[in-house]
Amino acid sequence: MAPKIKDVAKIAGVSVTTVSRVLNGEKYVKDDLKARVKQAIAELGYTPSHIARSLVRKKTNLIGVIVPDLTSSFYSTILSSIEETASLSGYNLLVCNIIEDIEKEYKYLNVFNEMRVDGIIIMHEKLNEEIRDFLNKLDIPIIFSSVKPRDQKFVSVIIDDYAAAYDATTYLIQLGHTRIGFIGGDMRDVTSGQNRYIGYRDALTQANINIVEAYIKFGDYKIQSGYQLAKELLASEPCPTAIFAVSDDMAVGAMNGIHDLGFNVPDDISVIGFDGSQLTELVRPQLSSMEQPIQDMGKVTVESLLDMIAGDAQAAAGDLILKHKLVERKSCKTYGAKEE
Amino acid sequence: MAPKIKDVAKIAGVSVTTVSRVLNGEKYVKDDLKARVKQAIAELGYTPSHIARSLVRKKTNLIGVIVPDLTSSFYSTILSSIEETASLSGYNLLVCNIIEDIEKEYKYLNVFNEMRVDGIIIMHEKLNEEIRDFLNKLDIPIIFSSVKPRDQKFVSVIIDDYAAAYDATTYLIQLGHTRIGFIGGDMRDVTSGQNRYIGYRDALTQANINIVEAYIKFGDYKIQSGYQLAKELLASEPCPTAIFAVSDDMAVGAMNGIHDLGFNVPDDISVIGFDGSQLTELVRPQLSSMEQPIQDMGKVTVESLLDMIAGDAQAAAGDLILKHKLVERKSCKTYGAKEE
DNA sequence: CTGAAAGCGCTAACAA
């Protein structure tokens, strides 16, 4: 059995209180005692039990994180940033991967609660009633990252999705495109579904371009759906000369679909993605994308959550809107420009 | 403050023991008491404290996982599988992302120890002396996934890297290639560095093909190094007609390097990767790869670890070698075959 | 400065 604080105390010839004091770096311990304690700790290879500490301190230094899909480039990058930031402040991550599995999420949320995590980060917005209620009852600070659930009570770290989609579409329009296909997300999502969709429509309307329903498709943010939907888009007559997909994954899928159909990106069709994931630089041609500040998003999420944990009312006051940014790479081209 | 077991007991008019019993599903509780307790629990919205339980049960149901890079397609897929399997058995994951940061790893290992996690999964093999010592002293079950550290004491879930590399190289040879470039890993790694390298060499030797040092480069498994190294390989005269990279990431980097230099895969140069990550299907042309059973690997890792946790001596007996598999896609072509 | 003792919230003998 691992040594306990009592064993250290015995060996050092002091009380457990004193050992506890040196463990916690308190100053009111005479140097010689402190030395003896340290010596005893080393001798025994003693490490304090985080469990026992948590029990009395009522603080676990644990943050529960719910990720929709660990294997997604976007989420794994945010998670990586979250992990790094949390780690810097001495917090550890309990991660739950829920692949469309709401039951699992509910179960995990319960586990987070039982574990008495200090805070919770959620990265998706499809809350059902049960979960929403549960979350509302929970008195653990909760923050949403990269998404915003309907319920206004929770704070979110997001970009202005409407403006970002508007800007992305406008970019295509400025390149001379008028037949612009749209591969959207889930319309039940307000941030990544509705807002981006409305941004797209408004940009077209603003430019006096008719909205063609055949140019509008909705996917599930994943590669495969982008692939499929791009093929459908290309079946329209006349077909779009540019496609805006609301995730890089779908944009890459679209590029592949276009490629497999024998067309060329960007010569025949321009494609712009959304997110700024690692995929953008990895595919050929490199994908232009309306980027979210992914690293920052993770960092800001954790920092705000830690503020909330610390009881900073300010932190829980409202959403944090970060800046989006268009990054041009090789997948978009002026309409009608002659081929190289 | 959250309600405690005592509060439930009071409301239900029973002892805490009884409450504890119904909480743990024991049978020796009369139905009416059980009902009253459940009623009280619901009324209070009581949830048992995992912390307190862990303290007395000396079991946390936590597994610490050390991942080299969360954003890598390969690791995130294993992690996802690990998470899924662990979750099914009621275990939760504490994840640590160490990006080349040995200090951080050491720190985390300490945290895992203080947290009294029930088991530890490590997915990289670059252990320094300090960590090796620490691991040896620790009496928490440890398992390595996808890698095998020098130290024979630890059990690993791996494939036969030597054979896999041998087979991949032989595949290229059978396609008629003789000038086969190699983009290896870190030679300090035995599994993914040395073994794959030796497999490559032996396959060539076996086929009576001279080993050309200029065709051999070593990277860090990441896209960028594959990109750079492929360019270097293409600078040789005559240059290789095929390249075997020991990670899909490097293979994709190589494909991009080849592409950016104006050559075509597979018409000019064939490329084969290693791992079987999601990237293989996402790039164009789709990447042929010597695949590891990634999903399985995560699953087997957790299952073995749980066996070890359960005290199954058998489980700690030796490495688990899973089967590799060559998956042909579009990135390799018979040497000299006429272009389409 | 140092120590005795009272919990943190729960489980597990041991009795009844």
Place this chain on the structure above:
DNA sequence: TTGTTAGCGCTTTCAG
């Protein structure tokens, strides 16, 4: 079947 009681390993008053 049910309850009493003694901890799990640590921190934290409160005295000294």
